Amino acid sequence: MATVLVDGQEVELAAGERLNGIQAAARVGADVPHYCWHPGLTVVASCRMCLVETGRRDPATGEITMLPKLVPGCQTPATDGTVFVTKSEKITAARAMVEEDLLIRHPIDCPICDKAGECSLQDYHFEHGREERRADLKPFTSRRRELGDTVTLFVDRCVMCTRCVRFSREISGDAELMVVNRGAHEEIDVFPGFPLDNKMSGNVVDLCPVGALGDRDFLYKQRVWFMKSHDNVCAGCSTGCSIKVEENQDKVYRLKPRENPHVNQWWMCDEGRYGWKHVHDPSRVTLPRRVGKDGFENVEWSTLSGELDAKLSASKRIAAVLSPHLTVEEAYQLAKYVRGIDEQALLVLGPIPTEGQDETFPNGFTIRAEKCPNRRGVEEVIVGLAKALVTWDDFLGRLSDEAFDAVWVTGGYKSNWHDESVAQKLSSVPLLIVQDSFASPLWDAATYQLPSATFAERDGSYVNHADRLQSFKWAVRPPAGVTTEGQLYWRLLKSPGLYNSRAVLDELTRELLYFSAAAGGNGDCGIDLKSNRLA
Amino acid sequence: MAEFEPVLLANIHKDDSHTLRAYESFGGYAGLKKVLGSMSANDVKELVKGSGLRGRGGAGFPTGLKWTFLPKDHPGPIYFCLNADESEPGTFNNRILMEEDPHQVIEGLIISCFATAASTAYFYMRYEYPLAWKRVQAAVDECYAAGYLGKNILGSGYSLDIFLHRGAAAYICGEETGLIESLEGRRAWPRIKPPFPAVEGAFRKPTVVNNVETAACVKQIVDRGADWFRSIGVQPDPNNPRDPGSFGPKLYCLSGHVEKPGCYEAPLGITVNELIDNYGGGVWKGRKAKAAIPGGISMGLLTADEFDCPLDFAGPGKHGCLGLGTAAVVVVDETVPMVDFLHNSCQFFAHESCGQCTPCREGTSWALKMMNRIKGGKGRLKDLDLLLEIGDNIGIIPGTTICGLADGAAWPMKNAIRKFRGEFEEYIKRTNPDGYMETHPVPVLEIIGAH
Ligand SMILES: Cc1cc2nc3c(=O)[nH]c(=O)nc-3n(C[C@H](O)[C@H](O)[C@H](O)COP(=O)(O)O)c2cc1C
Ligand code: SF4
Ligand code: SF4
Ligand code: SF4
Ligand code: FES
Numbered sequence: 001m002a003t004v005l006v007d008g009q010e011v012e013l014a015a016g017e018r019l020n021g022i023q024a025a026a027r028v029g030a031d032v033p034h035y036c037w038h039p040g041l042t043v044v045a046s047c048r049m050c051l052v053e054t055g056r057r058d059p060a061t062g063e064i065t066m067l068p069k070l071v072p073g074c075q076t077p078a079t080d081g082t083v084f085v086t087k088s089e090k091i092t093a094a095r096a097m098v099e100e101d102l103l104i105r106h107p108i109d110c111p112i113c114d115k116a117g118e119c120s121l122q123d124y125h126f127e128h129g130r131e132e133r134r135a136d137l138k139p140f141t142s143r144r145r146e147l148g149d150t151v152t153l154f155v156d157r158c159v160m161c162t163r164c165v166r167f168s169r170e171i172s173g174d175a176e177l178m179v180v181n182r183g184a185h186e187e188i189d190v191f192p193g194f195p196l197d198n199k200m201s202g203n204v205v206d207l208c209p210v211g212a213l214g215d216r217d218f219l220y221k222q223r224v225w226f227m228k229s230h231d232n233v234c235a236g237c238s239t240g241c242s243i244k245v246e247e248n249q250d251k252v253y254r255l256k257p258r259e260n261p262h263v264n265q266w267w268m269c270d271e272g273r274y275g276w277k278h279v280h281d282p283s284r285v286t287l288p289r290r291v292g293k294d295g296f297e298n299v300e301w302s303t304l305s306g307e308l309d310a311k312l313s314a315s316k317r318i319a320a321v322l323s324p325h326l327t328v329e330e331a332y333q334l335a336k337y338v339r340g341i342d343e344q345a346l347l348v349l350g351p352i353p354t355e356g357q358d359e360t361f362p363n364g365f366t367i368r369a370e371k372c373p374n375r376r377g378v379e380e381v382i383v384g385l386a387k388a389l390v391t392w393d394d395f396l397g398r399l400s401d402e403a404f405d406a407v408w409v410t411g412g413y414k415s416n417w418h419d420e421s422v423a424q425k426l427s428s429v430p431l432l433i434v435q436d437s438f439a440s441p442l443w444d445a446a447t448y449q450l451p452s453a454t455f456a457e458r459d460g461s462y463v464n465h466a467d468r469l470q471s472f473k474w475a476v477r478p479p480a481g482v483t484t485e486g487q488l489y490w491r492l493l494k495s496p497g498l499y500n501s502r503a504v505l506d507e508l509t510r511e512l513l514y515f516s517a518a519a520g521g522n523g524d525c526g527i528d529l530k531s532n533r534l535a
Numbered sequence: 536m537a538e539f540e541p542v543l544l545a546n547i548h549k550d551d552s553h554t555l556r557a558y559e560s561f562g563g564y565a566g567l568k569k570v571l572g573s574m575s576a577n578d579v580k581e582l583v584k585g586s587g588l589r590g591r592g593g594a595g596f597p598t599g600l601k602w603t604f605l606p607k608d609h610p611g612p613i614y615f616c617l618n619a620d621e622s623e624p625g626t627f628n629n630r631i632l633m634e635e636d637p638h639q640v641i642e643g644l645i646i647s648c649f650a651t652a653a654s655t656a657y658f659y660m661r662y663e664y665p666l667a668w669k670r671v672q673a674a675v676d677e678c679y680a681a682g683y684l685g686k687n688i689l690g691s692g693y694s695l696d697i698f699l700h701r702g703a704a705a706y707i708c709g710e711e712t713g714l715i716e717s718l719e720g721r722r723a724w725p726r727i728k729p730p731f732p733a734v735e736g737a738f739r740k741p742t743v744v745n746n747v748e749t750a751a752c753v754k755q756i757v758d759r760g761a762d763w764f765r766s767i768g769v770q771p772d773p774n775n776p777r778d779p780g781s782f783g784p785k786l787y788c789l790s791g792h793v794e795k796p797g798c799y800e801a802p803l804g805i806t807v808n809e810l811i812d813n814y815g816g817g818v819w820k821g822r823k824a825k826a827a828i829p830g831g832i833s834m835g836l837l838t839a840d841e842f843d844c845p846l847d848f849a850g851p852g853k854h855g856c857l858g859l860g861t862a863a864v865v866v867v868d869e870t871v872p873m874v875d876f877l878h879n880s881c882q883f884f885a886h887e888s889c890g891q892c893t894p895c896r897e898g899t900s901w902a903l904k905m906m907n908r909i910k911g912g913k914g915r916l917k918d919l920d921l922l923l924e925i926g927d928n929i930g931i932i933p934g935t936t937i938c939g940l941a942d943g944a945a946w947p948m949k950n951a952i953r954k955f956r957g958e959f960e961e962y963i964k965r966t967n968p969d970g971y972m973e974t975h976p977v978p979v980l981e982i983i984g985a986h
Contacts, residue, residue, distance in 0.1 A: 045727045046891040048935050069934030075727055094935060097928055101897030134921060136976045137904055160890065179722065182705065183888040184900035 002080035005057055005064075006030060007087060013078065021052050021073025021084050030086045033095060033124045035209045036161040037074035040266045040363075041170060045075035047161050049124065051094040052076070053085040070094055095128035104135045105184065107142040107156045115211030117224040121159060144214075147177070147189075148196030150270060151205060151213050155187050158212035164188060164204040171267060172200040173362035188212070199359065199367060202273045203266075206256055215254065217274055222253045230475035231258060231524065233462050235325060235455035236272035238370040240464030242525065243268055245276070245456050245475035252276050252456055252476060260525045262468060269367045278414045279454045279476070284437050286481035289449045296449065301483050305491045308448065311431055315405035318342040319395065322382060323350035324372035325412035326485060327460025328469070328515070329504035331374075331381045333489035338408065339385060340493075347382040349375070350410060351392040351417055368465060372413075373455070377463035384512035399425045410485065411436030412452050418442055435485065453484035459501040460486060461518070463529060469518050470526030471505065538813070541800040542759075542784050543751050547635035553670045555677040558638035564683060566757040570646050571691035579650035583753060586761035587782040591628075592618050592709075592746030593831065593860050594939075595848040597779055598753070602651050604733035605741045614742040615653035616718065616732075617644050617750060619660040619667070620702050620709035623831035624883060625863035628786035629747035631798045633660070633667035636751075637674035641697070643750030645683060646757055648695050651743050656697045659714050662704035672699050706887035710938045711744035712736075713889065724891050725938035748786055755784075768803035769847040781847035785862050791827070792819045792868035804850070807842040810864055822868045826954070830860030832880050833943025835950035855953070857946040873955040874962050877947060878906040884944035895941035898929040902948060908977070909959075912966035917974045919959055922948050 002013040009028040013019065020043075022032045035047035050073040055066035064083050070090060078084070085091070102121060110116040143155040160179070165188065168177040176196045180189045190196055196204070205215040227246040234241040234255070242260035246253055255276055257268035278284070288304055289296040299307070312318065320338045322331045338345040353371040360366045383389050390398075407429045411417060413436075423441035426432055434446035443449055457478040461471040478484060490499035509519040517529050551557040558564070570579055584599025605613060617640075621629040632640050648656050658675075660668055675697050678684040686694045705723055707713040713723035715737045736742025756764050764783045771780035781803040787810055790796040794816030801810065807827055811817060818824045824839045829846060835856040837844055844850050848859045867876060885903035890896045902925050905918045926949040929935055930942030952959055963971045970977075 043727065044891070046893070046937060048893050051935065067934075069932060071934055094928070097935070098893050101893045101901070104897050104901055133976050135901060136908060136918075137901070160893070160896065162891075179890070181890075183885060183890040184896055186890040186896070 002078075004078040004080075005083045007085060011078070013080075019078045021054065021071070021076045021078065021086075022050055024078040024082075024084060025052070025073065025086050032073045032086055033120070033128060034074055035120060035159055036163065038163055038166075038207060038266075041163060041166045041207075043074055044162060044166070045072040047098065047159065048072060049095065049098045050074045051091060051098075053088055053091065055083040055085075057081045057083050092128070095124070096130050099125050099129035100134065102159050103129070103133070104137055105156065106159075107154075109142055109157075110211075113154070113157065113211035114214050114219055114224075115157075115208070119211055120209035146195075146216070147213075148201060150201045150216055150274075151196055152216050152219060153188055154212050154214060157210050158188055159210050160186055160188075161209055163207040163209070164213060167200075167204050167207055168196070168198070171203070171361060171363045171365065172198045174198040177204070199269050199271065200267060200361065200365065202270045203257070203268070206266075218254045222248055227253055229256075230473065232456065232472045232475055233373060233470045233526075234268060234272040234275075235373040235462070236269070236275045236371065237368040238372065238375060238465040239263065239366055239368050240373050240462050240468065240470060241268040241272055242470065243272070247456075247476050250476040252279050258524075262525055262528070263464065263470075264365065265363075267365050269365075271367065275414070276454075276456065278437065279456050281438075283439070284454075284479065284482075285439055285443070285449065285451045286479045287449075288451060288481070288483075291447045299448075304450075305488065308433065309492055312338070312341055312406055312408075315431055316342065317344075317346075317402075317404050318406045318408070319346035319348055319404045321348040321350050321392065321395065321407070321409040322378045323410040323412050324352055324375040324378050325350075325455070326374065326378060326410055327458055327462060327501065328374065328377035328381055328508065329460040329501045330410075330458070330485040330489060331378045332385075332508050333486065333493055333504060334408065334410065335381055335385050337489055337492050346390060346395070346404070347386045348390045348392060348395040349379055349382055351413075353413060353417060370465065373464070374462040376465065376467055377461065377469065380463065380512065380514040381508075384514060396422065396425055404429050406431035406433070408433040409435065409442060409446075410452065411438075411440070411442075412454070412485075413438075416440065435488075450488070451482045453478045453482060453486075457482070457484055458486060459484070459499065461501070461505060461522075467529045468526045469515070469522060469529050471501070471518075471522055473501075539784070539801050542755055543632065543639070543748070543786060544636075544798070544800045546639070547631060552635050553637055553674065555638060555674065555681060558636070562758075563638050564642055566754055567642050567645055567683065568689060570649060570757055571689050571693060576650050576652055579646060579757070582761055583650065583756060586756045586764040587780055588749065588752050588756060588764065589779065589781065589848060590746055591748035591752065591785070591861070592711075592744075593623065593833075593858075595781075595859060598745065598749055601733065601745075602647075602743060604731065605651060605743065606734065609652070609741055611652065612655060612740055613651060613653045614737040614740055615644070615648045615651060615656040616711070616714060616737060616742060616744045617656060617658045617747060618709060618711065618714060618744050619658060619664075619671075619747045620714060621661050621664075621747070621861075622706045622709050623833060623861045623863060625788055625790055625828060625865040626831050626861040627788050627863075628798050628861070630661075630664055630667055631786070632747055632751055633664065633671050637667075637671045638678075639751050639754055640747050641671070641674055641678060641683075643752070643754035644697065645678075645688070645695055647743070647745060647750055647753050649693055650753075653743065654694055654696070656695060657718055657737065658697055658699045659708070659718060660699060660702055661709075662702045668699070668701065675699060705889070706883075707889040707938075707940060710940065713938065714744060715742065722889070724889050725940075727937055752783055769845065769849075772849060775849075778849055781849065781859075785846075787814070787846065788861070788863040789815045789866070790863070791866035792822065792824070792871075793817065793866050794819050804845045804847040806845050807837060807864060810846065811842070811866060815866070818866060818868055820868075822870065824866050825869045825871060826867045826873075826876075828863070828865040828867075828947075829854075829856050830858065831863045831943075832865070832883065832947055833939075834858055834860040835946035836876075836954060837950075838954050855950060857942060872962060873951050873958050874906070874910055877951045877959075878903075878910050880947040880951070881906045881944075884940065888940060888944070889938075892936040892938075892941065894929045894935040895944065898925040898941070899944050901925065902944070909963060913970060913977065914963035914967050915971055915973045915977070916960060916963060918963075919952050919956065923952055926952070 241264035435450040712726035717723035829851040
């Protein structure tokens, strides 16, 4: 086994493990500052912020021989006998030099910079920079230009780490970004007529260690220190990227990718990143209503579950349409509930929205054509309970010769997901419960209209295209008037207290073999449900 | 000292020296015929190794040793890059060889390629060398026509193509990995090493990069033998086991304030004084010298008192210079203010820094801005310390940059200020009597319109 010595502490490397100096140092809790290095990009070792001292320890004598010069930690591999020193006078001086250099021409406009508060240049300056400015230059130019529809470049804030350029070459692959000019005149730019325009463009903003790249969607909307960050999973497609929902007082301001080596590495696509606007769409439906004598009338949630329960219990033949936007916990609860009334209740998989083809980028990141987060999870709930999968189209087909006393339809789609003809087919159902976030033909045809939650408001788990289950908690509270699906079903099932998605998942792992791998927690990166099947 | 009989420059003044006909009449391509007819690649490698030839491109790396770094029994392709980007200020020896005796270079190149099993050579030529371009291209064409290039050269079974590639007009294109990047069609941003080019170079294949003069020396070694080569120059220092010696003739580019500037061939180890007096006709206009660049501006500065410095690979280093570099000696006479010298040097490096590494990009730029201000009469004594601090901390030697350009930028700063500090201080005090003691940042003055 390889042993590396970092600041006098031994770090054991696992077989085949390849770490650089920055990563090895992190193992002993030593933070090596860096700009250009990013674990998802090639190493260029150009910013020189990560300079450390290195040497070798003789395995026989234990004697350590150090190199006289500094080396970039990002470029120096940790192998058996490698010695790293991350704290020394020389290193302190080198870091101060790089920080001083980077601030010579920097506009230092933190008060009006979106990155302030999460900026490496700021943070490192406080930690490693000099107390006084020695450079004899007025750095006060602050130019900006749009690189494309999503990203603005604040030219003079750039520290030339080239992360954005490498991303556009190595990850998104369109190579729109480049460096123009030479030396201290260098700038990031795009070629005239070829803007930054790819489906992953927003990632460069996350990658930028400073405020040089601004997300045009987020720009000047919120100071980062006011926001709280919540782990979540993108509902945009069946890839199911791990994300963070960042909000302040129940208003979402941005989504960011969250590192998950099994799913999205460090990235997410623009569609997912900017695909949260429906959460705060003013046209969202927020009041539960039922058909009364003179059309729709409002219902109180406090009486609603009792009323629904009574009416459903009086129904013989029930069908429940489970949307692929539901979490597995929600789908399972609703299925369990209707099957508790009608043992043979038909469980239908809601329509699976698809768009185009799967799109794979050079590094393997894939945006999937299937535009919902949880087909696999809902499918398995249905198959697990009903042993047969009934699709939406099957269901619509069966409607002509099969009569249902009650149909519960869940939606949660971002845009129109059915047309008038669907509403017509279901219009003769005596009890039609439609749970959705936007009005639609079905919504209008419903006997009960139940406003539903969006992804940022749900608790539960999705199972992505590759059978990875990821759990998350709500990030914002739903608008007044909306009760989340999970909470409503919990109440209908007469479970005690507040909806507890973990408790539902635990039950699921006991009841349905497919979910058994998720028993006992599933970590930040989720769990591969196939792992049990292999065993 | 007896006048040295030129070898590399033996034919440059002869009629039509750049043509194949003339070159063959001086015995050209006999060496190639000998190599292809009776030697193995390994024989040539050993011969060059045994000659002690060190690269003429600036770093003085032993050529034969470099060739042995190529992976053994590589299935190919192996590439050979001839570095003709020659842009070190003061340097023009490659140019003279290419313009006046291109076949000597090409013969050396073919032999070097044979020795390294390269079947493709890229002749990377400085953009600003139009005549050299024309002559080398014509010479390559002649070689194809005569069967010295192309498939199955002279029936030996060995094939080689040479592609002449026009450089991207930047100093950094001469740095070997910058050259490779540029050759591949990208910005000449030097690569991080390892991997070294010998393992992974052009188009990610093993690659040798050698200088034009190095190739010419290879041809002479094949013609005259390793012993001949070792009989010229300076033996290794017996007290330094790591000194491989400085053998062979060298093309010294002498310019600046001398009566007869030019490219002169002399044995390695000639002193600056000898070069100026025996070849350059002395300092011009009967003036006194003040300093000299020993080998291109990157190497730093020798004071006139240090002109007994032998110009071999080890000599300039003993006087605090970076090394022999390209052996381009630029003489500075007593009338030149060192402030002007350093300003010029800073201007060059700030302009040529490729901009990848923070310490080089910002250090060279800041240094120039300070020199602008000093020159403009707003200097402060503190600036000298700041300049020295930059000089002491940028480069591959302290470990803060990717390539040696930064070391080259640092040396003139360090040498000029340390060796002429009194003059700098006097200038600053005289031109900025009210402010020379100031230590706080002052707004820059764009007094000199430096880029
Ligand atoms: C900034 C910089 C510029 C250089 N320019 C040249 C050049 O113009 N020509 C050259 O032959 N070598 C140049 N070199 C040296 C090359 O990197 C390389 O060492 C050389 O071409 C190897 O050839 P040699 O072994 O024959 O000396 C330069 C190095 C640096 C750091
Ligand atoms: S990039 Fe960082 S240091 Fe620069 S203005 Fe923005 S927050 Fe401040
Ligand atoms: S814009 Fe940001 S990511 Fe791109 S090179 Fe500049 S600092 Fe780095
Ligand atoms: S040292 Fe200077 S020239 Fe060399 S790679 Fe770094 S920035 Fe470019
Ligand atoms: S992080 Fe290592 S040099 Fe930039």
